[in-house]
Amino acid sequence: MYIMSTSVLKRKAGVALASFALFGAALVTETAQAVELFGGIGTTGLEIGLGSRIGSNTGLRMDAEFLDYSRSFDRNGASYDTKLKFSTLGVYGDYFLGSSFRFTAGALIGQRKASGNGVATNGTITINGTTYPAAGESVDAEARFPSFAPYLGIGFGHAQISKGLSFYFDAGVAIGKADAKITASPGLVAAAGQPNIDAEQRNLQESVDKLKFFPAVKFGLGYTF
Template structure:
């Protein structure tokens, strides 16, 4: 009987301590500026519990130029990066380290221009076309432009008032799409060229789609109120 009373007293004391901890936690709001792989911008984070916070973020203004080579055609792609997100941050130890899950709305798209390596002949899906016949091959390449799941982890001092640095690393799912056309519009009259352009799109899509996710990495400065 004495052991049961001691155990009961211990449980009551533990519950009381937990309630005190929850009652004494001060809710905090953090505002930050960011630079990362989806651009430059800012976020606001509301830490409403010792272990939980909700964060909204927007980034824009980063351009990345890259090249692809496909069967004798050099493609230049100028990607523009921007994204918004809403996520829940879980601080397992109640300190700075957190794990995030939520939704990201990335808009990662490039304008694409193809140039024949010999300057005269395009090889599209295994078929040769003269540049004088079809003009230039242009289009768009999209990595992601719709709401996608996001997972990440990082460090942030949102439990303490004042100025601080934070960082985050994560991944967002991609949805690759490529669309090509010729400047002369000859594919509207030639079904074979139209089919070859569709085949070229699939080849470029495979080149871009090496990873099923896009890496998100950022650093920032925040102030917690």
């Protein structure tokens, strides 16, 4: 599991806290409704946020979401150590049907990427359908999602009807395709040729292009003041 440095964590926490302070001040200024502080976990990582009703059927929320996840897999003769890393702000508008069920629209703003470093498992790596000697060689792959991704979803909670503790659940999708990139070590480029490296990158991009929607499923607790 990749661990962010203390300075990076402090900087990101500072930005999130400053954003929440401004957002909270705006909520207090614009509405007399109660304000909810919430936190949870899901496919977009850990989140902490603020929200409030701004009308009889509408609400506004903002959160900070952080995900740092690692796993390994094998592909084309290489073993990849991969990382999925999110560091985003989410801004959402809710439309309530009844007291708790809602439709949600918004956006994720910030960094979302998947990266991996691959090394040969049996002294060879397959590039564009052909196997090449690759002892001591490596290949890096990265898929970077758009820094602005529209979000659509449904959920329960964040109603801010009365003070106290409450549960929330969200299910939706962040919309946007990632850009893929492959970087091979010089020896592997010499063995396979840059045209084959480029063709392998196109193959990866075609696979990534199928992931037009990133699923966002979250749940957690909120406290309304």
